[in-house]
Amino acid sequence: MGSTLASEMMAWAGYEWAIIDLEHGAGGERDVPMQLIALQGTGCLGVVRVEGRERQRVHRVLDYGAHGIMFPRIDTAEQAAEAVAAMRYGPEGMRGVAFSNRACQYGSNFKPYYENSRSLISLIQIESPQAVENVEEIARVEGVDVLFVGPSDLSQSLGMLGDWENPTFLAAMQRVAEAGKKAGKVLGLLLPTPAHFATYYNMGYRMMISGADVVLLNSAARNLVESLRKSRAAAVSST
Numbered sequence: 001m002g003s004t005l006a007s008e009m010m011a012w013a014g015y016e017w018a019i020i021d022l023e024h025g026a027g028g029e030r031d032v033p034m035q036l037i038a039l040q041g042t043g044c045l046g047v048v049r050v051e052g053r054e055r056q057r058v059h060r061v062l063d064y065g066a067h068g069i070m071f072p073r074i075d076t077a078e079q080a081a082e083a084v085a086a087m088r089y090g091p092e093g094m095r096g097v098a099f100s101n102r103a104c105q106y107g108s109n110f111k112p113y114y115e116n117s118r119s120l121i122s123l124i125q126i127e128s129p130q131a132v133e134n135v136e137e138i139a140r141v142e143g144v145d146v147l148f149v150g151p152s153d154l155s156q157s158l159g160m161l162g163d164w165e166n167p168t169f170l171a172a173m174q175r176v177a178e179a180g181k182k183a184g185k186v187l188g189l190l191l192p193t194p195a196h197f198a199t200y201y202n203m204g205y206r207m208m209i210s211g212a213d214v215v216l217l218n219s220a221a222r223n224l225v226e227s228l229r230k231s232r233a234a235a236v237s238s239t
Contacts (some may be wrong), residue, residue, distance in 0.1 A: 002027015006213040018050045019209065022061075023072050026214070029057075032104060033064045038196065040065075053079065055094050058086035065100035068121030071150060075130040077137035084122055084143035084190035089114065092143075121145050123188060123207075127153035139183035145209055147180040148188040149173060151174045164192045178201040196210040 004024055020027070027035070032048060033169050039046045049070035058069055071083040085093040091127055095117075100106050104113040112192055121182050123146040126135055128160070132154075149174075160166045164172040173189075180187045188207030189200060200208065 001024070001213050002031045002035070003213065003239055004031075004034045004038045005180065006217075007037035008042065009185075010211075010213055011039050011042035012164065015044050015209075015211075017045040017047055017067075017207075017209070019070060020046055020066075023051050023108050025049075032061050032066070036065050036102075039127060047121065053083040053086055055086040058083075058205075059095045059098075062095070062120065063098055063103050065101075065103040066120075068145075069185040070125060072125045072150070073127055073153075074124045075128055076134050077141050080124050080138045080141040083124060084141060087117075087120055087122055089117060089145065094104050098178055103175075118143075123148040125150050125153075126176050128157045129172075135179040136182070139179040139185050144185060146186045147176055147187045147193065148207070149176055149190075149205075151189060151192050162192075164196065173200070174203060177205065180204065 007018065007020070018039060020032055022029060022032070036046045038119075039040070045067040046065075047068040047070055048064075048066040049072060050057050050061065051072075053071050053074070061068065069083075069087055071080075074080050074083060076156060085095075087093060088096060089095050089097065097109045097114075104110040111159060122144055124144050125148050127150040131138065133146065138144065150160070151169075152173060154164060154168050155161050155166070158166075158168055158172065160169055163169060177186075186207050187203070187205040189205050190211040191197060191200070191208050194210055197208065237238055
């Protein structure tokens with residue numbers, strides 16, 4: 001929802017990491033700093049999903065203090081390399097140097113931040129048949145930390161939206177898993193449902209996430225309203 005309070009509430013619920021979503025979320029780039037501040041001190045790491053792999057968009061949210069960047073729609077090794085380069089200072093990358101931003105404590109901690117910046121997490125999303133076809137090459141790109149599957153986009157692009165048990169979809173998930181394990185990468189995904197945890201854990205997926213602030217609020221509100229309507233109907237019928 002792009003909300004500071006929602007971010008803090010989700011973090012205190014016990015999540016180990018959270019996605020601040022600039023691709024599909026309601027918030028914008030200007031909302032990111034306060035959401036990261038809300039996460040600070042909760043033990044929950046803040047990963048920002050950017051709209052693309054443009055250098056300016058990436059280093060701006062890194063300067064805000066993001067712990068990692070999620071890149072959507074990466075289909076080739078060349079695109080993955082561009083994404084990683086946007087996160088890295090030269091000579092390995094293209095990230096611009098700024099001393100007085102939040103990430104380096106407004107200028108008082110630039111050198112340690114600079115020296116440790118390679119530890120920032122890059123999550124490369126595999127969301128299309130082309131990405132699956134190229135996943136072995138993508139996994140071998142230096143600086144790619146996580147192969148992260150977006151199951152809704154992947155299943156939709158395979159022509160089977162939400163058909164989580166389809167053999168073609170499961171084969172794609174398995175191929176991503178094998179490529180990641182062979183290259184020593186972490187495997188991640190947005191769980192279709194919590195009931196799917198064991199299936200993907202057994203494939204090797206470890207960096208999993210489930211739940212979104214807007215979805216949880218919508219579900220809780222609708223369930224409460226339905227419960228109240230049933231209670232009202234029962235009370236009226238008994239009089």
